Amino acid sequence: MNPDVAADIKDLSTTLEGIESVMGLDALRAKIAELETEAAKPNLWDDVEYAQKISSQLVHRQAELRKISDLRQRVEDVEVLYELSEDEGDQAGLDEADEERKRLKKELDALEVRTLLSGEYDEREAVVTVRAEAGGIDAADFAEMLMRMYVRWSERHEYPVEVYDTSYAEEAGVKSATFRINAPYAYGTLSVEQGTHRLVRISPFDNQGRRQTSFAGVEVLPVVEETDHVEIPEKDIRVDVFRSSGPGGQSVNTTDSAVRITHIPTGIVVSCQNEKSQLQNKAAALRVLQSKLLARKREEERAELNALKDSGSSWGNQMRSYVLHPYQMVKDLRTEFEVGNPDAVLDGQIDGFLEAGIRWRRQQDSAA
Incomplete structure (x- = not known):
């Protein structure tokens, strides 16, 4: 094989190895398996928006893996095509191999650009x-x-x-x-x-x-990306219980079942006294607190995105x-x-x- 051609094919293979390394094929396969499991759940389409998101992610990641696998196979095939064409004196085969080598270089250069996208938000839609x-x-x-x-x-x-x-x-x-x-x-x-x-x-x-x-x-x-659940460490909250009261100050019941939760880092306070037990009131109050913290998080993200408008x-x-x-x-x-x-x-x-x-x-x- 022509030494220049052999060196060029070696460069193509090295470039592809670098792309495979940066993209993390094992992690990509694991993510595809995870998405396939999620997509197979019988109740997936109960939430249409979530189902569409899962399906879209699965399709795109499968396409990425397929593209990498196809490129690896084509790099190997073009080397074989050169060797066979030279052995048989097949000029048409050599011309075809030259064109394929040019196509591979162009496609690998384009794919290599993906490896440059490593910013905090680059992976998002x-x-x-x-x-x-x-x-x-x-x-x-x-x-x-x-x-x-x-x-x-x-x-x-x-x-x-x-x-x-x-x-x-x-x-x-x-x-x-x-x-x-x-x-x-x-x-x-x-x-x-x-x-x-x-x-x-x-x-x-x-x-x-x-x-x-x-x-x-x-x-x-x-x-x-919206998070449906906000984790709240126990150390970040103070829980107070008190007796539920109804109209005019009368007690709804005779036990301290009402719950007030204070989120210490933010100072947000929520309370619930509508449920019959202290455990139920605490669970309900936690859900309200999670909603408030999620809203706060979204406001902070919007402020951060507004800052992005003015950067670069x-x-x-x-x-x-x-x-x-x-x-x-x-x-x-x-x-x-x-x-x-x-x-x-x-x-x-x-x-x-x-x-x-x-x-x-x-x-x-x-x-x-």
Whole structure:
């Protein structure tokens, strides 16, 4: 085998080994087994939202494992194809092996980007908001074009999209749109899209056919994972019991069955006296306290997500330019990555921009 080809195949195998190590195949298989067990429960669909979440996670993780396994097999197969083709003097076979080697390199480079997503929220699903900024009707139309771009990108990867809200502009396009992309690592992948996007074109809404520049903002946030149960250590609560009282101060019963619970770290106080026994009242009061703590936790998470809006790329930062006239070009202003086919980009072919953005962000983080 040609030494350069052999070295290239070895590099492909080494890259794949690194990806397998970072992704943790044993842990991935264990998670799939756990999800399969959960998905097999007969009462799973009693909670439709939870069932959909489990099914989605299972499908995506199975696809990940299948992709890694297929790539490993293809790397092994391409080496065999080269050897057989050389032994038999089969030029067509060698050409086929060359093309497969190029495809493998491209796919492994794309998959390697996933290993760079190690931020606290990167593994989560994403909530994307697209908003028209300066540019009037053209900006609203551009915002709708960007929304379609992300939806088409999701469809290409078979990621479910759930539209939360769309505010339509009066003449054309949208003032804003918010949608959720239900796929693992959607947030980590799309977070590099956050910022201001700029469109230059001959406006279809200008009867004089003049060139117009318009802007749309993209915001990407991780989906907040809701916890149905909040653990409360016994050391964090003080339980007081007292006699239940009814209207006018009369005792409901003659035992100290009412319960008041104070959550010491937060100072939250709850009480219950409606149940017949002290044990039942304590259980009910704990449920109320858990609900209050969960609400508090969600408020803190919302505050943290609001802080994320102001970190890294922000709504005011131009990050990509889409030029449809006088020439055809889409260019990322941070990474310098560019494509000469705006129609393909606006139809969802943005993986090159995402990969370049993720690598650029990692470089910035390393430099910092």
